[in-house]
Amino acid sequence: MSTFGTHFRVHTYGESHCLSVGCIVDGVPPGMELTEADIQPQMTRRRPGQSAITTPRNEKDRVEIQSGTEFGVTLGSPIALRVMNENQRKQDYGNKTMDLYPRPSHADWTYLEKYGVKASSGGGRSSARETIGRVAAGAIAEKYLRLAHGVEIVAFTTSVGNEFLFPPTPSHPTASTNPDFLKLLDVIDRETVDKHIPVRCPDAAATKRMEDLIAEYRDRHDSIGGVVTCVIRNCPSGLGEPCFDKLEAMLAHAMLSIPATKGFEIGSGFGGCQVPGSVHNDPFIKATDSAAGRPRLTTKTNNSGGIQGGISNGAPIYFNVAFKPPATIGQAQTTVTYDEEEGVLEAKGRHDPCVVPRAVPIVEAMAALVIIDSLMAQQARQTARSLLPPLKATIPAEKTVVGNSKLQEEMTNGS
Known part of the structure; x- marks a missing residue:
């Protein structure tokens, strides 16, 4: 469905070429200062037209708060957020050829099979325009998490195609054992990430290689995928609802709901399968920053990615999200029509040759929505226990x- 979360609930609406897109957020704590200025920075990071290697669709993505606040303060009632679509070009899709064919690797065919009808232009609800509501809601969640708990969420690009920030090696088949990667997780911030636009990889040399690779595929009228890494710092311990709503399970659910995602791994991930348990285990040590509301213990290593038994342990949470190459490419592709006749489709429209750079704030937003929902569940349990x-x-x-x-x-x- 179009709703995510239990205690902090987000319902998104809108198609790629309709009048507006946005969301309704229910469960926002009352008494928090909130204006469009708190939300717009993340919207701007997600917007199209940021560089020569993103879609040229020119949308400002200006967010408007419609309800739920008064005098810049949250009321505790549902907050409606709206962004007008200003640069739709339905004519890119309204030609005979495009009407005849389900686009390869798009949702045209599956939406038609499921609903018996589909949007006539763009990707409808499967378009990345839908993620505008997620990012807007995530910005609200992030502000509360930052003010109440000092939580920091930072995502960045770690690979495009076969260009890696931290390529796997025989010594470090998983980045979780690479000291340089772990050090980066401790210090990375959004300002550093955004210094390396358009790719958002926090290394100048790797950024150049990735940007050149994306441009190469763009010039070939082709596309390429990549990986976004996200770290959540200062996350309270005790979050997660075993057995079926474990914290990493909810993060996986959130990330794999983002358009174009094809994989999720947390902590050591798949590379952790190549190291023995004696290396992979995370021994406990006394926390140096133990204080009121902080855990007494931490782990010497963090191959678990900050989650054990489905519950956060207070260490940084980090994970990877894999994005496939965008489905719409300018090359002619042999396929079949809705009437099962063979033919050739050459898709039109304005699309990213690589979605990874613009996916960074979307990953951050979905991480924030998971953490705030889990936090509210745990706080409700603790309040009941305290009585x-x-x-x-x-x-x-x-x-x-x-x-x-x-x-x-x-x-x-x-x-």
Whole structure:
């Protein structure tokens, strides 16, 4: 369906060439300062037309808050967010050839099979225009997470085609054992990532190689895929709902719902299968920053990617999302019509030769939506637990309380 989340719920709407796209966000905490200025930066990072290696579709993607705030403060009621489509070109799709053929690797055929009807232009709901609502909602979630818990979420490009930021080696088949990669996860920020537009890979040499590769495929009227890596720092421990809503399962759900995604791996990922358990295990050590609301323990290594048993352990959470080459290319392709007749389709329209650079803020947004929803679930559980008499004969539960120091103090005192 078009709704994501349980406690922090986001419902997106709109097709690629309709009048507007956007979302309704329910569950936003009341009393938080919020204006369009808090949301627009991420919208601008996602927008088309950013460079010569992205789609030339010229959309400003200006977000408008329609409800849920007053005098720049959230009311606790649903927040409606709208972005007008200003540069639709339905004529790119309204020709006889395009009407006859389901585009290869697009959703034209599957949407028609499912609904019996499909949007006549663009990708409809399968278009990346749908992600505007996700990014807008994610910006709201991020602001709350940052203010309430100091959570930082940063995504960046780590590969395009066969060009890698950290290529696998016999010594480091997984980046999780590469000290340079782990150091980058500790310090990377969005300002650094955006210094390397248009690719958003935080290394000048790798950026140049990736940009040249994308331009090469663009000039061939072809496309190429790649990988976005995301790190979540300062995430409270205890988040995740085993057994079926484990935190990494919800992150995978969120990421694989993004258009054009084809893979998800967390922590050591598939490369971790190539190292023994004696290397892969994450021994526990005392946390150096242990304080109110912070875990007492941390791990010496982080092959788990900050999640163990489906629950966050307080270490940085990091994962990779694989994006396929965009389906629409300018080359003629042999395929069949809706009436099963063989023919040749040469697609028209304005499309990215590689979606990876513009996917970065989308990945960040979906990560924020998962974390805030999981956080609200855990806070509800802890509030209910705090009303009970404290247990004396178990490991002190109050030592691992998520976030709220006042709640922790109340639980410690048994009030």
